[in-house]
Amino acid sequence: MSITIFPRSVWGVYASQARREHASAPPVASSNPNWSPGGGVFIHHRGRELPWGGDYPSEEDCRRDIAAIYEDHVSDTENFDGDIAYNFLICQHGHIYQGRGYERGEANTAGTVDGFGRNAGFYSICALLRSNHLAGVGLLQGFRSLIEHLRTAAPRLTGARILPHSHEFDTECPGNLTMYAQQGSTIDPAAPWTGLADIQVHTCQKWVNAAYSQVPGYIRCPEDGRTGWATVLSLTQGLQHELGISPTVQNFGPTTFQAVRSRDLLPSQEFRFNLIRIYNGALWCKGYWSSTSHESWTSDSQDALERLYSDAGLNYGDSSERREMWPYVANALLCMDQFRLVPGGDPNVRYIQRRLNTRYVVDMRIPAMRLVACDGYYSRETQQGLMMAIQYEIGIPDQSINGYFGPGTQAGLLGTGSGALTGHLRFLFRSACYFNSPTMTSGTPPAPLAYSASDLDTDIQTASHVGWVRAFQQFSQIPVTGTNDYTTWAQLLVSTGDSSRPAAGCDCITEITAQRGNQLYAAGYRIVGRYLDEHLAPDDPYFLNKALKPAEPQTILDAGLKFFPLFQYNGTQLGNFTFTKGYEQGTTAHHKAIQHRIPAGTCIYFAVDYDALDVDIDSNIKPYFLGVKAALAELGNRYSFGVYGSRNVCTRISREVGARWSLVSGMSWGYSGNLGFPLPENWSFNQICEYQLSSGWGIDHNVWRHSADPGVSHLDPNQ
Numbered sequence: 001m002s003i004t005i006f007p008r009s010v011w012g013v014y015a016s017q018a019r020r021e022h023a024s025a026p027p028v029a030s031s032n033p034n035w036s037p038g039g040g041v042f043i044h045h046r047g048r049e050l051p052w053g054g055d056y057p058s059e060e061d062c063r064r065d066i067a068a069i070y071e072d073h074v075s076d077t078e079n080f081d082g083d084i085a086y087n088f089l090i091c092q093h094g095h096i097y098q099g100r101g102y103e104r105g106e107a108n109t110a111g112t113v114d115g116f117g118r119n120a121g122f123y124s125i126c127a128l129l130r131s132n133h134l135a136g137v138g139l140l141q142g143f144r145s146l147i148e149h150l151r152t153a154a155p156r157l158t159g160a161r162i163l164p165h166s167h168e169f170d171t172e173c174p175g176n177l178t179m180y181a182q183q184g185s186t187i188d189p190a191a192p193w194t195g196l197a198d199i200q201v202h203t204c205q206k207w208v209n210a211a212y213s214q215v216p217g218y219i220r221c222p223e224d225g226r227t228g229w230a231t232v233l234s235l236t237q238g239l240q241h242e243l244g245i246s247p248t249v250q251n252f253g254p255t256t257f258q259a260v261r262s263r264d265l266l267p268s269q270e271f272r273f274n275l276i277r278i279y280n281g282a283l284w285c286k287g288y289w290s291s292t293s294h295e296s297w298t299s300d301s302q303d304a305l306e307r308l309y310s311d312a313g314l315n316y317g318d319s320s321e322r323r324e325m326w327p328y329v330a331n332a333l334l335c336m337d338q339f340r341l342v343p344g345g346d347p348n349v350r351y352i353q354r355r356l357n358t359r360y361v362v363d364m365r366i367p368a369m370r371l372v373a374c375d376g377y378y379s380r381e382t383q384q385g386l387m388m389a390i391q392y393e394i395g396i397p398d399q400s401i402n403g404y405f406g407p408g409t410q411a412g413l414l415g416t417g418s419g420a421l422t423g424h425l426r427f428l429f430r431s432a433c434y435f436n437s438p439t440m441t442s443g444t445p446p447a448p449l450a451y452s453a454s455d456l457d458t459d460i461q462t463a464s465h466v467g468w469v470r471a472f473q474q475f476s477q478i479p480v481t482g483t484n485d486y487t488t489w490a491q492l493l494v495s496t497g498d499s500s501r502p503a504a505g506c507d508c509i510t511e512i513t514a515q516r517g518n519q520l521y522a523a524g525y526r527i528v529g530r531y532l533d534e535h536l537a538p539d540d541p542y543f544l545n546k547a548l549k550p551a552e553p554q555t556i557l558d559a560g561l562k563f564f565p566l567f568q569y570n571g572t573q574l575g576n577f578t579f580t581k582g583y584e585q586g587t588t589a590h591h592k593a594i595q596h597r598i599p600a601g602t603c604i605y606f607a608v609d610y611d612a613l614d615v616d617i618d619s620n621i622k623p624y625f626l627g628v629k630a631a632l633a634e635l636g637n638r639y640s641f642g643v644y645g646s647r648n649v650c651t652r653i654s655r656e657v658g659a660r661w662s663l664v665s666g667m668s669w670g671y672s673g674n675l676g677f678p679l680p681e682n683w684s685f686n687q688i689c690e691y692q693l694s695s696g697w698g699i700d701h702n703v704w705r706h707s708a709d710p711g712v713s714h715l716d717p718n719q
């Protein structure tokens with residue numbers, strides 16, 4: 001990467017007449033010859049705020065200021081070796097200036113870091129930034145490119161350290177750059193560019209670590225000016241300590257909630273500085289503009305708090321609501337939920353979220369319910385809030401409301417829930433429709449069909465509402481009634497749907513003998529999933545004996561059944577999912593399928609048999625499937641690949657890697673990858689329950705989608 005470093009002559013012209021020539025000349029080697037800048041870089045700033053401004057409106061101001069630094073340093077006959085002390089200077093406009101350049105400078109305090117002299121082993125870079133200035137993008141990118149240059153292209157290369165002047169030394173320097181003066185920050189070219197950090201969040205982080213690091217259980221948060229769980233949990237521990245809870249823990253649980261309630265003081269009434277600091281800090285972390293002096297509850301703090309109340313659907317103007325909701329708001333403050341629409345969020349989802357808070361948290365005061373995020377995203381937490389609201393409306397007693405789709409809830413939905421709906425329960429049914437939108441039409445090709453937001457708040461059975469419900473029922477392969485029957489409620493609320501419904505598909509680890517094939521057929525099954533291989537040896541304690549036996553495919557077909565091939569080695573462990581393993585397993589699956597004379601064109605399902613999070617999908621699951629895909633392609637694409645996993649895994653692997661079909665592990669309804677995600681467009685099987693068909697023979701019960709994966713109905717005669 002090439003960068004522009006302006007030579008000394010550019011600012012040297014502003015030096016006094018007598019020194020202009022020296023200032024403008026290239027730097028000369030220091031009289032202190034010990035210089036090997038392998039340690040890294042030290043970051044400095046320009047010092048305290050100036051009473052008369054001291055901003056840098058134009059580039060000439062920047063250059064004059066560097067000349068002024070130079071004059072200061074050369075006038076000091078003791079400290080700076082007769083020249084400007086910094087190696088480089090960077091201004092707010094992003095320009096980089098040569099100081100001592102690649103020669104030794106003397107900007108630092110005496111001493112060493114990891115054996116490197118603070119001056120002899122480091123470059124010193126000064127920002128033209130005073131204590132009252134915040135770093136902008138230009139300045140930070142200047143640092144980033146200069147550090148990259150010093151690491152990779154300078155005549156004297158430097159190491160990975162990025163340190164503030166204040167490192168092990170008592171100085172305010174480098175002011176508001178301190179939060180960036182560390183490895184891994186946005187100015188570190190080895191880390192991704194993450195843009196500006198927040199100086200108020202940094203202030204809060206520094207304070208909370210300093211105030212509570214000796215408190216039992218306390219875990220420090222990073223001091224990087226970036227909001228996140230680590231910081232709000234540190235603040236939570238601070239709150240616990242202030243309210244007399246010990247040891248402190250990284251969780252805002254019932255004890256903390258009760259302690260806030262017992263204190264019974266709104267932030268505006270609070271007189272303890274530390275609590276006010278925690279509340280202001282939490283507001284900053286949530287992205288609200290609060291008090292810049294964190295120990296004071298100012299009108300900015302108050303405005304921010306009132307905005308948060310209203311964002312969450314609460315009425316601050318009502319004095320009893322304001323007081324009684326404060327523990328809920330404190331809880332909401334100390335988590336990462338957002339109560340404003342976030343980028344990509346849906347205003348209609350936010351409308352539903354606020355309404356859940358207003359009615360079920362404020363008015364009905366459901367004991368187990370906390371404020372639902374109002375960010376416009378249908379998430380696991382929103383789904384839980386919706387479930388609690390439904391439980392309330394179908395008459396589950398307050399104390400039993402828990403957000404789970406248990407027997408009481410199912411009974412209520414079979415009864416009250418399946419009748420003609422009006423008012424709140426009708427709104428909740430339509431909200432559930434909205435959360436499962438879009439569904440797919442049954443046309444060719446199928447097209448997404450969105451639920452119309454105008455149908456949310458009406459009792460009218462509009463054509464668009466009924467049409468969407470019917471399309472959803474068709475897509476989910478449940479009876480197409482156009483009504484809010486139990487099966488439809490279940491399908492909207494949990495990934496199993498109505499787990500008692502009949503299904504034509506199943507899968508198992510057991511060999512299908514002629515007798516078992518007949519049993520399956522008699523039980524209504526028409527297709528069975530079987531494993532192509534097993535990686536464990538027969539003497540392994542975990543050996544399942546799950547692989548297809550040599551004559552078994554023909555036996556299955558002879559029973560009038562079809563089958564679909566599954567592949568799973570260590571599908572429950574993240575470590576199984578790498579490109580290399582995907583490639584190896586894809587290769588093995590291909591050869592096993594050929595051995596069993598499975599015809600070309602068959603889809604083989606590769607299993608992700610655990611609750612993989614998005615980060616796992618990015619880091620491991622996708623590479624694994626890319627490996628599978630590469631192996632099958634290498635072998636001529638005789639077989640296609642499908643994915644077995646949660647709704648989220650199936651959707652992402654289908655969209656991003658190209659899996660042909662999705663076998664959805666719907667029966668794991670509590671998976672984070674199932675809650676809050678609609679059924680994948682290309683679902684072929686939905687695994688909705690498991691049971692023993694006969695003693696010792698467990699099977700998974702899979703809804704087999706019409707016109708989806710046909711499975712194997714004959715064997716290839718040529719093999």
Ligand SMILES: [Zn+2]
Nearest residue numbers: 044045165173
């Ligand atoms: Zn400094």
Ligand SMILES: [Zn+2]
Nearest residue numbers: 059062091093
């Ligand atoms: Zn400038």
